[in-house]
Structures are given as C-alpha cells and as structure tokens.
Amino acid sequence: MPLPFLTADRDLDFDRRAAESAPLPHDEPDHWRRPYRPGPWRVGTAAVFLLLASFVLLSAMIIAMAGSLPGAVVCAVVAVVLIALAVRLLRVGVWVSASGLRQVGLLRTTTEPWSAVASVRTVQQPVRWLGLPRTVQGQAVVVARVQGEPLRVVVTDHNSDFLSRPTAFERAADALEAWAAEYRR
Incomplete structure (x- = not known):
C-alpha cells in the first residue's frame, strides 16, 4: 500500500504546482486561508505540546484510578490547556x-479589511529570531494601514515558519503581496 505522505515527492510536486499556478490559486476567495504552509519549527513545537498533553492525560487517568479526583481534574485541565496552546500555535500567522x-497571534487576532490596508511589502529590518528577544538582520512582511500605525510584524524570514527556508518565505511574501494587489483596489 503506497504511503504518499512519507515521500519527499509531495513537497516537490507542491512547489511545481505553486510555480505553475496563478498568483492567487484559490477557488473560494471568501474563506480565510493561510497563503503558506506552517513551518517545521512551528509544527514540531506543537507536536511536543501534544505529546506532553498525552502524558499529562495519562497521569490524570492514573491519578483518577488511584482515587484522587481533584488531582485528576487538575491534570486534565492542564492537558486541555496544552492542547489548546498547540492548536493555537498552529494557527499563528497571516x-x-x-x-x-x-x-493571528498566540494571544490576540487582528483583522483589517482590504480597504484599511495601505500596502503590503517586504522590507529589510532587524527581526526576532524564532520569536525570541534576540534580533538578527532579516526580511519581514510589513502591513501598513491607511490610518494609524502598521500592524505588528508576524511574517519574517527568521520565524518558526520560514527559518532556513528562504524560498518559502519569498513565495509567501509574493502571495501576500498578490492578495493585497488583487483586493485593495
């Protein structure tokens, strides 16, 4: 039985299809979508949180069978928080x-209609490395508003979606700029 998700050809096929398609490859433009894939650092971190949650749930089951219901409830609540954190971490991005x-950030979400977006562009600036306080020189996608300050920078070439994947960052930045050019009119 073939297992296509285990082959590296899938990523090559995705890159080929993305290069051949239009700048806005979408069937339903009214649905919210991320124009890039979550990166390996983000997926790996979420997987670690889910693994930790499974251990905490196993602990909750053992504690409940031992007869300490309040301890089991506390463990179950911690596991639910870890699962929610993992899911939210996977949704972070533009x-x-x-x-x-x-x-979408870890704790807050900002939505701007296209009429309120002045420009979406890629700039060279100091960016945070994997979201940590340490900054390095890199590229960031900056969204300028018509009125007010620009939105906070979420997409950089050193975040957990694009670290060590410069072509993926360029493709995502181009897709975001294409969406802005299409719908800002």
Missing part, C-alpha cells in the same frame, strides 16, 4: 480572504 487580512 490569513487572507477577499474581505481582508487577519494576523
């Missing part, structure tokens, strides 16, 4: 639709 641009 999402686009025909109605606007949405920046």
Whole structure:
C-alpha cells in the first residue's frame, strides 16, 4: 500500500504546482486561508505540546484510578490547556480572504479589511529570531494601514515558519503581496 505522505515527492510536486499556478490559486476567495504552509519549527513545537498533553492525560487517568479526583481534574485541565496552546500555535500567522487580512497571534487576532490596508511589502529590518528577544538582520512582511500605525510584524524570514527556508518565505511574501494587489483596489 503506497504511503504518499512519507515521500519527499509531495513537497516537490507542491512547489511545481505553486510555480505553475496563478498568483492567487484559490477557488473560494471568501474563506480565510493561510497563503503558506506552517513551518517545521512551528509544527514540531506543537507536536511536543501534544505529546506532553498525552502524558499529562495519562497521569490524570492514573491519578483518577488511584482515587484522587481533584488531582485528576487538575491534570486534565492542564492537558486541555496544552492542547489548546498547540492548536493555537498552529494557527499563528497571516490569513487572507477577499474581505481582508487577519494576523493571528498566540494571544490576540487582528483583522483589517482590504480597504484599511495601505500596502503590503517586504522590507529589510532587524527581526526576532524564532520569536525570541534576540534580533538578527532579516526580511519581514510589513502591513501598513491607511490610518494609524502598521500592524505588528508576524511574517519574517527568521520565524518558526520560514527559518532556513528562504524560498518559502519569498513565495509567501509574493502571495501576500498578490492578495493585497488583487483586493485593495
């Protein structure tokens, strides 16, 4: 039985299809979508949180069978928080639709309609490495508003989606700029 998810050809096929398709490869522009894949650092971190949650749930089951129900409830709540954190971590990034641009962070989400977006561009600037306080020189996708300050920078070439993947960052930046050019009119 073939297992296509185990082969490296899938990523090459995705890159080939992305290069051949239009700048906005979408069937339903009204649905929110991330124009890039989550990176290996983000997926790996979420997997570690889910693994930790499974151990905590196993602990909750053992504690409940031992007869300490309050301890089991505390462990179950910790596991639910870890699962929610892992899911939210996978959703962090920039999402686009025909109605606007949405920046999803770990704790907050900002949605701007395309009419409120002045420009989406890639700039060279100091960026945070993997979201840590340490900064390095890199590229970032900056979203300028028509009124007010620009949105916080979420997409950089040194974040957990694009670290060591410069072509993926360029493709994502081009896709975001194409969405902005299409719907800002």
